[in-house]
Amino acid sequence: MGTPGFETPTLLKSRFENYWLNGSYDEMFESEGVPRPQYRALYEMLLSLPVEEMRRRKQTADISFLHQGITFTVYGREEGTERIFPNDLLPRILTSSEWGTIERGLTQRITALNLFLRDIYHEGRSLKAGVVPSELVYSCRHFRRQMREFTVPKNIYISVVGSDLVRLPDGSFAVLEDNLRVPSGVSYMLTSRTVMKRVFPELFRMAGVRSIDHYSETLLATLRALAPEGRPEPNIVLLTPGVFNSAYFEHAFLARQMGIELVEGRDLIVDGGIVYMKTIHGLTRVDVIYRRVDDEFLDSLTFRRDSVLGVPGLMGAYRAGNVALANAVGNGVADDKAIYAYVPTFIRYYLGEDPILRSVDTYLCSKRDDLAYVLEHLSELVVKAVGESGGYGMLMGPTADRARIEEFDRQIRADPRNYIAQPVVPLSRVPSYDPALECIAGRHVDLRPYCLYDGENVTIVPGGLTRVALQADSLVVNSSQGGGSKDTWILRGED
């Protein structure tokens, strides 16, 4: 009967028996049973690894995540609000040329988005030239009039970005969404790498995976670049909404990694236009705030009066140039889903270049023709509310029931500006380990690389958060809806 825990090669092949190719781009196989070169090492290892060993490695990974306390919060429950973020055992692998395109594309895009923000809060050149309809900008819920005519430190609006990319059936990458406000998830990228190095050390050596360890240091340098003049040793803090926020783990993680203070709004005070933190030895001046609190909650004197998460008077200190905020206030206008449709246009306008990364076709319900088309084709389209993120306010036409479609029909007619529609994007698929069936299956993924911009350079650590829809055929990758994460490997050159 052979050695226990060791199976014959025929049985091993069956690990891929639930794996089939469909219309989506398959990142592992170029055709049935033929892995792409960058996946060959992983493929061979998976064929030779006994079932027992896979199980063991999966357990090692799970325990490692549990012990590191890598959790996210599920709202609406009293006890046990923290959940372990599900992690898929198998890495996603991108070649250095694939990565090169992403890197160049995102650098171009972020540069243009930053110019756009600077422009709309100052001269408004692109609006006057009709590149972007001004009513779209001024009607945006995230447009902050308080930012007009205010020059942010070093003209950097976007210090930290997490853009969502998808891979289309032809293998090319497209941007699905820009997150220019308080993008999260980078801690999952960093911790899942730590775990994977423990689980697949041999594969790392064979494949030649680029390191992502320098993220925290680069983030710190990015924040330091924002410090006001004459503050050579700036005091940088991370402002969190507090322990009940879903990303609190990440806030604490990053603060620790950078060795900076993790503060809440109540730890800060504004006096004479200067921001201080309250320490046991008195007030200490704060120069740069990496804020993970949304615009609306930052300053109860300027924005929502009922906010206790922010610091009263913060906007005054910001406008006086005494403190820097990362990201800047008012960025939400540039990641508005209706403005999204104009990003390729203003990349050409500001940079005189063709966009490197594609965008997904977008119908703006604020346009009459588009609106008519969208209402006709609701059951085929994905409809999104323009100011939302994280899968909220979304209609998945093909899987929605009639009541839901009718509900959206009403909402869109009532407020067309608030909605856009896109065709369903068949996300690419990568191999994923199903611990219940102990087999490998193709699952849909997206990719969120993390970019840092210090005014001169865009740094993108070679990696990112790959979110995976763990349910078969599902296209929803959000963690609140059964999505998990995968480690993302960018290989070193020569492919």
Add this chain to the structure above:
Amino acid sequence: MLSRIAESLFWLSRYIERAEYTARILDVNFHTLLEQSRDRYRLRWEPLIVMAGEEERFRRIYDEANARAVFEFLAFSPDNPSSIMQCIAKARENARTIRDCISREMWEDLNGLYFQVNRFNPAEEMEAGPHRFCDAIRFGSHRFHGVTDATLPHDEGWEFLRVGWFIERAEMTARLVDVQYHALYDAPPEIGGSDNHQWMAVLKSVGAYEAYHKKYHSSIDPEKVAEMLIMHPLHPRSIRFSMTEVQSGLRAISGTGSGSYANEAERLTGKVLERLRYDRIHEIFNLGLHSYLNDMLKMCGSIGEDIARSYFYYAVVA
């Protein structure tokens, strides 16, 4: 260090100490009474409620201060803000909000203790008697302090834990001595002065029974018991020992040398320690033990308030 963090650390250890102290007193009292007659019950259980400063709340819920009622009230009751369960929950909540400032081991240990005590079924425990439950608390508190000592850098944060821990202990010991004397001296003679068992219980509850014999080589004498608990320089539960720890903690935080003080909290701590060092127990008794301890409690209260003023709170800028 952020004031908010310091305050959470301070209260974190205060709550743990309060839980442990309450558990000790409950446990010893229960076991002493197993060998006593029924009519003394009221006299024995009521002081515990007085000590916790919760008579009013207790009376609103219970008719009589019997073993079961007092155990439930002090150990489990959600209506008693100082019940052991409440203390552990509050300690954990304080730790939770500053998770990134304490060691992982501390968090895991405290979290474990919280879940452990929550698994206890109050009805079952009240049937079985307080020992199992109180033992878990006592052990949990010791373990937590051990873990803290071994895993947290001994910096300012650690000092705030120490100050909170010992100011709570000083207050609890002062209350214990005060309440027990009150109860025993006011009682009829056959229950009061000559009742050594109760004094043994007091010593046992602070873990000082054996130390007492080692020091005095004599039978239990209430005055000596008081002396031991108030002014013993080295017994870790005496008021003097506790206040010495508070003093060195406060000095480490402010960087003040001996013979000087940086704030009102340090001045008062020094003043309390002078008295504890140079007073004699018979002088205290002549003056009146109750008023002496009451003074001491007031000063401890003021010390706590001034720590908050000096380190935690900022006046709202108009």
